[in-house]
Amino acid sequence: MLVNVKDMLQKARKEGYAVGQFNINNLEWTKAILQTAEELKSPVILGVSEGAGKYMCGFKTVVGMVNGMLEEMKITVPVAIHLDHGTYDGCLKCVEAGFSSIMFDGSHYPIEENIAKTTELVKLCAEKGLSLEAEVGAIGGEEDGVVGMGECADPNECKMIADLGVDILAAGIGNIHGKYPANWPGLRFDVLEAVKEKVGDMPLVLHGGTGIPDDMIKKAISLGVAKINVNTECQLSFAAATRKYIEAGKDLEGKGFDPRKLLLPGFEAIKETVKTKMELFGSVGKA
Numbered sequence: 607m608l609v610n611v612k613d614m615l616q617k618a619r620k621e622g623y624a625v626g627q628f629n630i631n632n633l634e635w636t637k638a639i640l641q642t643a644e645e646l647k648s649p650v651i652l653g654v655s656e657g658a659g660k661y662m663c664g665f666k667t668v669v670g671m672v673n674g675m676l677e678e679m680k681i682t683v684p685v686a687i688h689l690d691h692g693t694y695d696g697c698l699k700c701v702e703a704g705f706s707s708i709m710f711d712g713s714h715y716p717i718e719e720n721i722a723k724t725t726e727l728v729k730l731c732a733e734k735g736l737s738l739e740a741e742v743g744a745i746g747g748e749e750d751g752v753v754g755m756g757e758c759a760d761p762n763e764c765k766m767i768a769d770l771g772v773d774i775l776a777a778g779i780g781n782i783h784g785k786y787p788a789n790w791p792g793l794r795f796d797v798l799e800a801v802k803e804k805v806g807d808m809p810l811v812l813h814g815g816t817g818i819p820d821d822m823i824k825k826a827i828s829l830g831v832a833k834i835n836v837n838t839e840c841q842l843s844f845a846a847a848t849r850k851y852i853e854a855g856k857d858l859e860g861k862g863f864d865p866r867k868l869l870l871p872g873f874e875a876i877k878e879t880v881k882t883k884m885e886l887f888g889s890v891g892k893a
């Protein structure tokens with residue numbers, strides 16, 4: 607059964623680990639993540655960007671696919687479907703489609719508008735039983751064509767948004783989506799500590815989970831991060847495994863043209879990436 611992320615992340619906060627949000631792009635991806643979570647007895651969050659939702663034939667299709675898998679694969683660990691970096695309209699559509707959690711990315715609005723729209727969504731999510739993630743301080747890099755500047759969140763603005771009644775908060779601390787540049791100075795733990803000081807026990811989210819050194823991930827978890835988003839790393843491992851398979855010419859031999867065989871190396875590669883992350887985040891055995 608789909609759950610929202612409130613209990614999942616409160617438990618993670620208390621016990622000092624983080625739950626991975628792995629973004630999904632197709633059936634193989636989703637199955638690989640769910641199978642790994644079940645094998646490792648780890649809670650998991652399936653992230654869906656608006657672009658990926660469109661690609662997979664709309665949010666209703668995504669919810670139908672995931673619910674079908676939970677039943678057919680006999681999944682027992684807690685699973686959430688979470689809209690990643692949603693627009694206000696995208697959030698409304700996902701509530702309607704049956705998502706269990708949404709993120710409203712109001713970070714590019716002036717703080718007053720971010721507050722007004724977040725307030726509306728807090729009310730709606732409370733009525734429908736969904737969890738709500740808000741963002742303060744745009745995360746850098748590119749996400750569905752939207753390029754953030756990688757700013758650091760203002761701790762006072764974080765408190766203003768947290769006090770509206772959101773369940774989880776993504777605060778920019780120098781993290782960016784995609785690959786980190788060679789001269790990246792690292793996460794701003796001083797900002798993370800200042801945010802935590804203001805928002806107390808609220809679970810914090812670290813976006814841009816690809817390429818952050820392991821020791822920084824562990825330190826971020828010790829300072830209140832309870833959800834870590836990973837997308838690019840699954841894309842890279844899926845692409846590398848698929849490319850290797852095609853370059854080896856197997857796609858042209860025997861049954862090599864069968865998509866079920868063609869996509870298998872990528873499927874296995876995603877499983878390995880998700881396993882490595884769940885071990886690093888400490889969520890194995892926590893379901």
Ligand code: 13P
Binds near residue numbers: 784814816835838
């Ligand atoms: P990466 O693509 O850098 O792993 O970040 C994912 C993310 O933060 C999705 O919101």
